[in-house]
Amino acid sequence: MAFDAKKVKNEIVKWIQDFFYENGKDCNAVVGISGGKDSSVVAALCVEALGKDRVIGVLMPQGNQPDIDYSKMLCDHLGIVNFTVDIFNVCRNIKHQVKDNTGGHWSAQSSTNLPARIRMAVLYAVSQTVNGRVANTCNLSEDWVGYATRYGDAAGDFSPLSRLTVTEVKAIGRELGLPSELVDKVPTDGLCGKTDEDNLGFTYDMLDRYIRTGEIESEELKQKIDTMHKKNLFKLALMPSFEYTNPVEAVVLDDKQTGYGIVSEYIKKYWEHHCTEDVIVSIEISRDGKNYERLNEVASPYDMYDVEYLNDWWEGEKYIRVTGIQGISDIKIKKL
Numbered sequence: 001m002a003f004d005a006k007k008v009k010n011e012i013v014k015w016i017q018d019f020f021y022e023n024g025k026d027c028n029a030v031v032g033i034s035g036g037k038d039s040s041v042v043a044a045l046c047v048e049a050l051g052k053d054r055v056i057g058v059l060m061p062q063g064n065q066p067d068i069d070y071s072k073m074l075c076d077h078l079g080i081v082n083f084t085v086d087i088f089n090v091c092r093n094i095k096h097q098v099k100d101n102t103g104g105h106w107s108a109q110s111s112t113n114l115p116a117r118i119r120m121a122v123l124y125a126v127s128q129t130v131n132g133r134v135a136n137t138c139n140l141s142e143d144w145v146g147y148a149t150r151y152g153d154a155a156g157d158f159s160p161l162s163r164l165t166v167t168e169v170k171a172i173g174r175e176l177g178l179p180s181e182l183v184d185k186v187p188t189d190g191l192c193g194k195t196d197e198d199n200l201g202f203t204y205d206m207l208d209r210y211i212r213t214g215e216i217e218s219e220e221l222k223q224k225i226d227t228m229h230k231k232n233l234f235k236l237a238l239m240p241s242f243e244y245t246n247p248v249e250a251v252v253l254d255d256k257q258t259g260y261g262i263v264s265e266y267i268k269k270y271w272e273h274h275c276t277e278d279v280i281v282s283i284e285i286s287r288d289g290k291n292y293e294r295l296n297e298v299a300s301p302y303d304m305y306d307v308e309y310l311n312d313w314w315e316g317e318k319y320i321r322v323t324g325i326q327g328i329s330d331i332k333i334k335k336l
Helices: 005-023 037-050 068-078 088-101 108-129 140-144 166-175 196-200 204-213 219-231 259-273
Strands: 028-032 055-059 081-084 132-134 279-286 293-302 306-309 319-327
Touching: 005 037, 005 132, 005 166, 028 037, 028 108, 037 055, 037 068, 037 166, 055 068, 055 108, 088 108, 108 132, 140 166, 140 204, 140 219, 166 204, 196 204, 204 219, 259 279, 259 293, 259 306, 259 319
Parallel strands: 028 055, 028 132, 055 081
Antiparallel strands: 279 293, 279 319, 293 306
């Protein structure tokens, strides 16, 4: 099916509007402006969604940036407020201090990635100063092969283009009426002076076709892309964290208490701070306080102040622990 740039553009505009309605009705969109297609398209989408008065462009050269005129061209074209923060001295000072403390060692990878992370720090400093939300400007093609710096340009508060290929981003840029100099500008990493395609070893046209259709020029190229994709998936994942389960002390029932009554008190407390709706409650029950049986039960509000259970789950067990309660509306159903 052909890509409908107009339809998708309108859907993204609505999505941005919804995001700001839910996450900051009066906030501004803060966009790092590199002068390339991605930041140009994101900025233009934000202008269409929020109006130019709520979009702030931030230019962040590292000393002399030969193509900074493209960034200025975009800001003038959109009519957005913009300012420049030169990151050269910050990057230089960090490099010198790290080298001073590591016996003169400094990696080439640090030189490549540090500016991207400094730029993101600048964007968040600006955002917190101007009541903003930081736009991520990565696209699907870059993310697919890990061509982004973790906690650098891969960060942000909302990401309009992360499900679109380079080819599709360009089509939306044309639909938005952006100058061809910006839409078709040869993409560079903005860090080490090489083009994206020089660094990758293949063109975005090849990559985009493979992502969308599975078609590829050669098995060798397929293996290269697949290896890059697998190797860099961690950049898109949440940080791994140690899973700790807080021990829950069991309630020991006396002769006047029932399991239903004890669990109902937990559910009512939950409803005091959440929506009064059907919930799934996770329970552990035991007769001896040593061997526990785990079960999930559905509970519903009944007659305003009472709790009704879907099943008869209590059979006189003396020890009960409530390990979790979740509202039905919080459960996400994944479409097959």
